[in-house]
Amino acid sequence: MNPLLEQFLSESRELLEGIGQKLMQLEDSPNDRRVIDDLFRSVHTLKGKSGLFTFPEMTRVLHAGEDLLGKVRNGEMAFSRELADRLLDAMDFVGLLSNEIESTECIDASHAADSARLAESLRTLMVDLADSVNSDTAGSTPVTTKPTVVTHTEIPPLSEVPETLRIEAFRRCGDGEKFHWIAYQPVPECFFQGDDPFHRARQTPGLLWGRVLSSEPLPPLAELDTYRCSLKFHLLTAAFHEELVEYFRYVPDQVEIVAVDPLWLTISECELENRVGVENNLVSGSPVSEPKTPPESIEAAAALTRVLTAQQQILALDDHPAWLSGRLKAVATVLKNFGNSLGIAGVEGQIEASLAAAVASASVSRCSNG
Amino acid sequence: MMDGLILNEGVIVKRILIVDDAATVRMYHRGILESAGYAVEEAMNGIEALGKTLETPFDLYVVDVNMPKMNGYGFLSELRGQEIPQQPAIMVSTEAAPGDEAAAYRAGANSYLVKPVQPNQLLMYARLMLG
Numbered sequence: 001m002n003p004l005l006e007q008f009l010s011e012s013r014e015l016l017e018g019i020g021q022k023l024m025q026l027e028d029s030p031n032d033r034r035v036i037d038d039l040f041r042s043v044h045t046l047k048g049k050s051g052l053f054t055f056p057e058m059t060r061v062l063h064a065g066e067d068l069l070g071k072v073r074n075g076e077m078a079f080s081r082e083l084a085d086r087l088l089d090a091m092d093f094v095g096l097l098s099n100e101i102e103s104t105e106c107i108d109a110s111h112a113a114d115s116a117r118l119a120e121s122l123r124t125l126m127v128d129l130a131d132s133v134n135s136d137t138a139g140s141t142p143v144t145t146k147p148t149v150v151t152h153t154e155i156p157p158l159s160e161v162p163e164t165l166r167i168e169a170f171r172r173c174g175d176g177e178k179f180h181w182i183a184y185q186p187v188p189e190c191f192f193q194g195d196d197p198f199h200r201a202r203q204t205p206g207l208l209w210g211r212v213l214s215s216e217p218l219p220p221l222a223e224l225d226t227y228r229c230s231l232k233f234h235l236l237t238a239a240f241h242e243e244l245v246e247y248f249r250y251v252p253d254q255v256e257i258v259a260v261d262p263l264w265l266t267i268s269e270c271e272l273e274n275r276v277g278v279e280n281n282l283v284s285g286s287p288v289s290e291p292k293t294p295p296e297s298i299e300a301a302a303a304l305t306r307v308l309t310a311q312q313q314i315l316a317l318d319d320h321p322a323w324l325s326g327r328l329k330a331v332a333t334v335l336k337n338f339g340n341s342l343g344i345a346g347v348e349g350q351i352e353a354s355l356a357a358a359v360a361s362a363s364v365s366r367c368s369n370g
Numbered sequence: 371m372m373d374g375l376i377l378n379e380g381v382i383v384k385r386i387l388i389v390d391d392a393a394t395v396r397m398y399h400r401g402i403l404e405s406a407g408y409a410v411e412e413a414m415n416g417i418e419a420l421g422k423t424l425e426t427p428f429d430l431y432v433v434d435v436n437m438p439k440m441n442g443y444g445f446l447s448e449l450r451g452q453e454i455p456q457q458p459a460i461m462v463s464t465e466a467a468p469g470d471e472a473a474a475y476r477a478g479a480n481s482y483l484v485k486p487v488q489p490n491q492l493l494m495y496a497r498l499m500l501g
Contacts, residue, residue, distance in 0.1 A: 314475045
């Protein structure tokens with residue numbers, strides 16, 4: 001057997017044994033924070049390890065268990081006998097899969113249905129109990145939980161996709177292919193969870209087109225927190241729904257998947273924009289202004305981010321060379337050019353004013369240093 | 371002041387200066403940028419680049435690091451010290467050591483790319499920085 005797989009099985013048995021013991025401990029003392037933390041970490045570790053291999057049946061169940069325990073750990077749900085029973089069922093299933101891996105080095109596809117049923121049972125509990133917590137604490141912020149990757153029928157903003165690509169997709173629909181629209185919004189703290197949303201978006205199976213947007217208004221460049229993820233992704237893919245659910249299995253609550261109706265691809269850009277505009281107005285109460293020339297690909301948006309970050313780094317330099325004023329002017333030129341190409345009105349005046357102040361300050365600083 | 375080169379038809383073509391001592395690299399970058407409709411000129415080192423710039427400033431500079439006579443850092447700091455319109459500069463280097471990028475920014479570059487630069491990448495950066 002592959003030594004890595006052997007190691008995984010050995011560790012997973014140890015973790016499963018520990019999980020079983022902790023669940024029993026919690027039945028006696030359901031509010032023991034230390035045990036709840038340990039239990040969450042064990043399930044989280046096991047899920048992470050299973051994800052290193054291609055065992056989606058196992059990962060799916062463990063991921064649901066991890067999410068459930070995360071709610072308990074955060075105080076959003078209380079530990080209960082029912083919760084313990086369902087988790088024990090789930091862990092028995094994981095143990096059964098481990099045995100199968102030991103004898104055959106793989107998991108038979110026939111377990112997929114059981115895996116989906118158990119994961120659903122854990123997630124349903126999460127919704128039910130969260131609802132009961134909400135009804136118990138009327139007036140507090142409601143806890144929203146998406147049971148799994150969401151599929152709905154609202155028309156996504158397909159006008160973002162260049163017409164040539166939409167026509168190609170429509171032609172491929174005629175050949176029997178199906179397309180999905182994905183809205184993926186990573187949590188702001190995702191970088192601290194070892195997540196790489198950009199890589200995940202780029203590696204989306206069957207990716208035909210993608211776009212990066214900002215998930216929140218960006219602060220002034222100097223105040224930008226580069227450790228906070230404020231991105232969201234719009235993706236058009238030719239992959240199957242199941243494949244996408246599997247691919248985004250670690251971030252199901254951050255992803256919405258919409259099956260694209262071929263007719264949506266044929267609607268003129270103008271019509272789509274009108275319809276999307278109406279929807280946006282209904283949601284936000286104000287029209288959403290789109291960039292005049294939006295970046296047409298993820299690569300372009302990434303380049304834009306890198307260039308903007310570079311200007312931020314340049315502005316943050318604390319040296320005072322003789323050419324500082326020219327360096328600042330060049331940054332101002334880049335930012336003005338950005339503003340023009342993105343159709344951001346009025347930015348030029350603001351940049352000029354900031355530049356004049358920065359150049360004056362640089363001159364003063366140079367005089368006092370000299 | 372109007373940037374770029376005005377053609378007879380009234381079309382404004384952006385001017386880009388490629389500064390590199392390697393003829394093959396200059397040819398490679400020129401081919402990419404000219405195919406997108408930019409007017410490209412070349413210089414083999416920082417001294418030559420500075421001379422051409424002072425005659426008529428460019429809209430974008432694509433600058434190598436290591437060159438004889440005056441290297442890329444020297445050229446950029448001289449460029450940024452001139453009383454001329456300050457336009458964006460991309461530094462292109464074979465180096466990817468820690469600190470190189472910051473050194474490029476200190477000298478006056480606005481962006482830093484590591485060779486070999488893919489055609490799409492160079493064009494994307496040029497378009498972004500030229501507006």
